[in-house]
Amino acid sequence: xxxxxxxxxxxxxxxxxxxxxxxxxxxxxxxxxxxxxxxxxxxxxxxxxxxxxxxxxxxxxxxxxxxxxxxxxxxxxxxxxxxxxxxxxxxxxxxxxxxxxxxxxxxxxxxxxxxxxxxxxxxxxxxxxxxxxxxxxxxxxxxxxxxxxxxxxxxxxxxxxxxxxxxxxxxxxxxxxxxxxxxxxxxxxxxxx
Amino acid sequence: xxxxxxxxxxxxxxxxxxxxxxxxxxxxxxxxxxxxxxxxxxxxxxxxxxxxxxxxxxxxxxxxxxxxxxxxxxxxxxxxxxxxxxxxxxxxxxxxxxxxxxxxxxxxxxxxxxxxxxxxxxxxxxxxxxxxxxxxxxxxxxxxxxxxxxxxxxxxxxxxxxxxxxxxxxxxxxxxxxxxxxxxxxxxxxxxxxxxxxxxxxxxxxxxxxxxxxxxxxxxxxxxxxxxxxxxxxxxxxxxxxxxxxxxxxxxxxxx
Numbered sequence: 001x002x003x004x005x006x007x008x009x010x011x012x013x014x015x016x017x018x019x020x021x022x023x024x025x026x027x028x029x030x031x032x033x034x035x036x037x038x039x040x041x042x043x044x045x046x047x048x049x050x051x052x053x054x055x056x057x058x059x060x061x062x063x064x065x066x067x068x069x070x071x072x073x074x075x076x077x078x079x080x081x082x083x084x085x086x087x088x089x090x091x092x093x094x095x096x097x098x099x100x101x102x103x104x105x106x107x108x109x110x111x112x113x114x115x116x117x118x119x120x121x122x123x124x125x126x127x128x129x130x131x132x133x134x135x136x137x138x139x140x141x142x143x144x145x146x147x148x149x150x151x152x153x154x155x156x157x158x159x160x161x162x163x164x165x166x167x168x169x170x171x172x173x174x175x176x177x178x179x180x181x182x183x184x185x186x187x188x189x190x191x192x193x
Numbered sequence: 194x195x196x197x198x199x200x201x202x203x204x205x206x207x208x209x210x211x212x213x214x215x216x217x218x219x220x221x222x223x224x225x226x227x228x229x230x231x232x233x234x235x236x237x238x239x240x241x242x243x244x245x246x247x248x249x250x251x252x253x254x255x256x257x258x259x260x261x262x263x264x265x266x267x268x269x270x271x272x273x274x275x276x277x278x279x280x281x282x283x284x285x286x287x288x289x290x291x292x293x294x295x296x297x298x299x300x301x302x303x304x305x306x307x308x309x310x311x312x313x314x315x316x317x318x319x320x321x322x323x324x325x326x327x328x329x330x331x332x333x334x335x336x337x338x339x340x341x342x343x344x345x346x347x348x349x350x351x352x353x354x355x356x357x358x359x360x361x362x363x364x365x366x367x368x369x370x371x372x373x374x375x376x377x378x379x380x381x382x383x384x385x386x387x388x389x390x391x392x393x394x395x396x397x398x399x400x401x402x403x404x405x406x407x408x409x410x411x412x413x414x415x416x417x418x419x420x421x422x423x424x425x426x427x428x429x430x431x432x433x434x435x436x437x438x439x440x441x442x443x444x445x446x447x448x449x
Contacts, residue, residue: 153217
């Protein structure tokens, strides 16, 4: 493959990256070609030695998205980073995408449970208060005064679950970034791109 | 300058929420432990006595509409059309009871109001009623959620209609002494046990969706079962049974 075609394919593969990053990567590879030609190798030999430009582009895109997800944490950012990493190989569908989905499901589930418990507390406490003041008939299997405290306990337990879920999410976010970086390094066979 | 609520560190929030939860549950548990079951007497359940005299009627049409709870219905040798009580913790008032008589036909309606707001918490109405034996009676029972235990004994039932959404049903007609009985039973979810008298001719049509079907003492198959007594004076029972989910046992037994 000739240099122009190689660089053109590489540009196409990294088009999702910011303009300055694209230029930097293309300049690097242009430099590889110039050095190789100085050493007396043909453009085809250099291209072959550098590897498939589309694979290299995907790896750069994945690394860039992981970096961006790390710099500005967001659900969209980590989602795009995961999808870009999955795009590096079919195997990643099972070792990256599936675990990521399970993780997200668990975090959302804990959030929903915590929210439900937190909401149930005021209802229980409010209901017990209405029984105490005689507005509603007694229909609880526990003394109303105890139910008020159980209600407060439920609310704070629900909020505790939400807080722990937030803390867990932060840990999982950091670990996901680290895992994605490690995964890309293993696939590309390099320490850093 | 950007104004906003300044939250304490997450770790501090978690610790405080944990402490509040633990203390609240502990206090609640201590109160519940100290009060035991005594709190129930403070919020005594309502007991509604039922005493309906049959008076001068030739036939009674009795309709019971229960939202949730349980019903025990048996026979009674007194002159009352219906007696017993309804106890529960259902709001401030008991069920609506009305009895009217037209052309020597008595209409007894007993209806427990349902409440979407209160019912899911712990409504447990207990209907303990007896049905008089003297007057031929058409009995209709509608139960939303709960168990039915119906043993009319010698009560002169001529028609029986039971509609039950969820719960178990025991219908013991073994002591029935009438001349003819038309019955229809519809149950959504729950087990059903029906005992029928051996000294009556019986024809039943049974449909049950999911669950076992145990038919004892009746002949027939594919949902149609019968029990024949070779005597022109034999009382006749005709029964239609529809059950959604649950086990069904239908058995012919000697009268009690």
